[in-house]
Amino acid sequence: MIKDYMAVINLSENENDIRSLTTNRPIASVPVASRFRVIDFILSNIVNSGITNVGVFSASNSRSLVDHVGDGKPWDLNRKNDGLFLFTHGLDELVNYDSRLLKNNMEYLFRSKSTNVVLASSYMIANIDLADVVRAHETSGCDVTAVYTEVDDADKNFQNCFTFEVDSRTKRVTDVGKNIGFGKKANICMEIFLLKKEFLIDILYKSAHSSRHSSLYNAIFDQLENITINAYKFDGYVACINSIASYYRANMDMLKTPVREELFCSERLVYTKIKDEPPTIYVKGSKASNSLIADGCIIKGTIKNSVIGRFVEIEEGAEVENCIILQNVKILKGAKIKNVIIDKNVTVKEDAELKGNSSFPLVIEKKNLISGIR
Amino acid sequence: MAKKNMIAMILAGGQGSRLSPMTKVMCKPAVSFGGKYRIIDFALSNCSNSGIDTVGILTQFKPQALNSHIGIGSPWDLDRVHGGVDMLPPYMSEQGGDWYKGTANAVYQNLNFMDQYDPEYVLILSGDHIYKMDYRKMLKEHISRDAAATIAVIQVPLEEASRFGIMNTDENGVIEEFEEKPKNPKSTLASMGIYIFTYKELREYLIKDAMDPDSDYDFGKNIIPNMLNDGKKMIAHKFEGYWKDVGTISSYWEANMDLLKVDNDVQLFDRSWNLYTSTKVRPSQMIGEDAKIEDSVITEGCVVEGEVINSILFPGVKIEKDARVVNSIIMENVTIESNVIVNKAIILEKSVIKANNVIGNGDDIAVIEANTVVEPNYGGVANN
Numbered sequence: 001m002i003k004d005y006m007a008v009i010n011l012s013e014n015e016n017d018i019r020s021l022t023t024n025r026p027i028a029s030v031p032v033a034s035r036f037r038v039i040d041f042i043l044s045n046i047v048n049s050g051i052t053n054v055g056v057f058s059a060s061n062s063r064s065l066v067d068h069v070g071d072g073k074p075w076d077l078n079r080k081n082d083g084l085f086l087f088t089h090g091l092d093e094l095v096n097y098d099s100r101l102l103k104n105n106m107e108y109l110f111r112s113k114s115t116n117v118v119l120a121s122s123y124m125i126a127n128i129d130l131a132d133v134v135r136a137h138e139t140s141g142c143d144v145t146a147v148y149t150e151v152d153d154a155d156k157n158f159q160n161c162f163t164f165e166v167d168s169r170t171k172r173v174t175d176v177g178k179n180i181g182f183g184k185k186a187n188i189c190m191e192i193f194l195l196k197k198e199f200l201i202d203i204l205y206k207s208a209h210s211s212r213h214s215s216l217y218n219a220i221f222d223q224l225e226n227i228t229i230n231a232y233k234f235d236g237y238v239a240c241i242n243s244i245a246s247y248y249r250a251n252m253d254m255l256k257t258p259v260r261e262e263l264f265c266s267e268r269l270v271y272t273k274i275k276d277e278p279p280t281i282y283v284k285g286s287k288a289s290n291s292l293i294a295d296g297c298i299i300k301g302t303i304k305n306s307v308i309g310r311f312v313e314i315e316e317g318a319e320v321e322n323c324i325i326l327q328n329v330k331i332l333k334g335a336k337i338k339n340v341i342i343d344k345n346v347t348v349k350e351d352a353e354l355k356g357n358s359s360f361p362l363v364i365e366k367k368n369l370i371s372g373i374r
Numbered sequence: 375m376a377k378k379n380m381i382a383m384i385l386a387g388g389q390g391s392r393l394s395p396m397t398k399v400m401c402k403p404a405v406s407f408g409g410k411y412r413i414i415d416f417a418l419s420n421c422s423n424s425g426i427d428t429v430g431i432l433t434q435f436k437p438q439a440l441n442s443h444i445g446i447g448s449p450w451d452l453d454r455v456h457g458g459v460d461m462l463p464p465y466m467s468e469q470g471g472d473w474y475k476g477t478a479n480a481v482y483q484n485l486n487f488m489d490q491y492d493p494e495y496v497l498i499l500s501g502d503h504i505y506k507m508d509y510r511k512m513l514k515e516h517i518s519r520d521a522a523a524t525i526a527v528i529q530v531p532l533e534e535a536s537r538f539g540i541m542n543t544d545e546n547g548v549i550e551e552f553e554e555k556p557k558n559p560k561s562t563l564a565s566m567g568i569y570i571f572t573y574k575e576l577r578e579y580l581i582k583d584a585m586d587p588d589s590d591y592d593f594g595k596n597i598i599p600n601m602l603n604d605g606k607k608m609i610a611h612k613f614e615g616y617w618k619d620v621g622t623i624s625s626y627w628e629a630n631m632d633l634l635k636v637d638n639d640v641q642l643f644d645r646s647w648n649l650y651t652s653t654k655v656r657p658s659q660m661i662g663e664d665a666k667i668e669d670s671v672i673t674e675g676c677v678v679e680g681e682v683i684n685s686i687l688f689p690g691v692k693i694e695k696d697a698r699v700v701n702s703i704i705m706e707n708v709t710i711e712s713n714v715i716v717n718k719a720i721i722l723e724k725s726v727i728k729a730n731n732v733i734g735n736g737d738d739i740a741v742i743e744a745n746t747v748v749e750p751n752y753g754g755v756a757n758n
Contacts, residue, residue: 034658035657073448260657263657264656264657265657270655271655274653276449276648276651278410278649279409279410279642279671279672280659281634281636282668282669282671282672283636283668283669285668286668288665288667289661289662289663290662290663291660292657292659292661293659295410295658295659300636303661308658311645
């Protein structure tokens with residue numbers, strides 16, 4: 001258990017390549033792994049390390065996030081002292097959005113008693129022992145510790161993520177770049193930083209009104225000449241949810257036992273909001289194989305290699321293959337869908353056929369409960 | 375404190391000895407049921423869904439599992455500023471103290487708890503029944519008929535009637551006679567153990583009963599007959615729907631099996647009357663490449679690689695390849711290894727059935743106690 005740390009989750013995340021899932025919500029509250037949301041992972045990592053003071057800074061479109069996170073109870077963050085703090089006030093200008101959002105709520109940082117901060121994004125999914133990162137940070141004596149992962153699929157995954165040059169002897173970050181998908185090997189920054197609160201505040205003052213920085217992280221990296229950044233290598237599973245393709249891949253990864261066991265069966269549990277769904281029922285004639293299925297489903301048809309959310313109904317004769325299906329979806333009799341991502345509340349009509357490509361899955365957007373279209 | 379219209383008192387002290395070994399370490403209301411619930415969740419969810427926000431739970435026998443399940447009542451939305459859920463075990467006072475000597479005595483010993491809410495009506499419930507019921511309808515009848523007590527009743531087959539408390543009523547549903555387990559039942563209206571009392575009346579009769587050294591201090595044996603003898607107006611409220619007292623291993627097994635149809639009588643999938651429970655967080659269930667599942671109910675944290683037919687799996691159950699589970703109830707965190715046949719069995723929490731085993735003969739219900747490791751070549755049939 002670590003002491004004297006608070007956490008700041010920065011949800012100003014790039015949604016350019018995942019728009020069809022984020023029209024109604026930020027990346028942080030996109031459903032993933034059948035019953036979780038993207039933010040559950042970083043929130044659980046933080047809580048599992050013993051941190052009890054977490055500030056979540058979200059851009060606009062926060063309804064779904066607020067609904068999901070609530071008062072923080074599922075993460076044991078509904079505390080009298082400290083606990084969860086949600087900052088969801090939209091800003092009109094998008095320049096230096098995250099720095100300004102934090103700076104506008106500077107009082108929160110001042111009031112918090114912790115000396116150090118874990119600053120993190122949500123879209124990198126992993127089960128990481130932050131207490132170990134803290135230990136490494138404190139022995140390193142560096143101003144900042146940044147967590148990274150060494151990947152060999154940077155040409156397909158982790159697009160637009162920060163990359164590090166790391167000195168193999170000193171384990172310091174010597175240069176920072178962006179992954180534009182040219183090579184396979186890269187050190188991808190997982191956007192988890194440890195730093196002094198004082199230092200963060202200093203950066204915020206400097207960057208919020210500067211026209212130089214496009215983001216808070218850029219402002220930190222801009223200091224590379226003046227500060228030392230310790231590089232902490234994380235060897236576990238990391239999924240980066242920043243495009244439809246990577247979202248699809250990450251969900252499919254959950255079907256692999258080693259990935260599932262690493263993420264969900266360690267001592268560090270992943271917490272999420274409880275929905276009070278009944279167990280799932282499988283009717284005679286149904287056929288499910290290699291699939292991750294949430295509670296509350298009624299399965300009468302065939303499911304193969306798919307990830308199914310809560311309260312999904314698959315009727316007789318329906319066939320679902322290589323699909324990601326989110327909450328409250330109905331697949332009616334005889335419908336056949338393959339390589340499709342179906343967002344919440346959609347009904348696929350009888351005998352309908354939908355087919356995507358495994359590298360470019362078809363996305364059926366969330367049915368809006370207000371307009372009731374589609 | 376603000377006055378309450380109706381509060382509920384749930385009798386949860388039952389030992390449930392006929393459900394042994396399930397009740398070896400916990401009282402009957404805390405026994406797991408239906409894949410992710412505990413038996414008391416039905417009564418508690420009914421309260422919550424009926425808009426009752428003040429509930430006392432009377433405990434006595436092995437209450438630890440029940441206590442930690444209920445907590446502060448937040449799963450049932452019963453963590454309230456005014457009211458909420460209270461665990462009410464027996465207690466000591468200046469005059470000494472007593473165990474609860476009967477159902478009526480348990481409620482009597484908590485008169486001060488009820489008094490603080492000054493309720494118009496008190497709903498007495500049993501914590502060990504499986505049913506979904508809107509208590510508001512019952513209260514409405516109680517009020518409109520101006521009754522002193524209203525007893526929920528259900529039609530039972532005549533041949534089973536002598537197992538129940540039977541109400542003999544006039545054509546208007548006014549109770550004329552109450553017979554506890556009659557040899558020759560005159561009617562088939564069985565008491566469900568659900569009572570609404572006008573609190574003023576209940577209070578008076580509880581105090582009177584407590585003074586009687588010869589009393590059994592029981593609602594069915596004493597309070598109801600005493601009120602009837604005094605000519606109090608008592609109404610039978612007819613309930614239509616699923617109701618089961620899971621008092622024995624076989625009725626427990628049957629009630630679980632009743633859930634295996636989508637439109638089951640319990641209406642488990644009816645989201646307008648949700649069942650709430652306290653759940654641990656787990657990943658979704660993983661269904662393996664060669665799994666075969668038919669008419670079964672499976673929940674979070676399960677990994678199914680083998681065959682599951684007509685069965686219920688609780689959270690965290692693992693069914694390995696080439697294992698076959700039929701007509702069985704497999705409780706939390708049980709592992710069934712490969713080449714095992716489980717046929718009509720109840721396997722209690724955290725047990726491991728090692729590979730190459732046969733559990734159950736398909737006739738009698740085999741019960742494997744909690745935390746058992748069943749080694750290979752167990753000998754074929756396990757029995758309770």
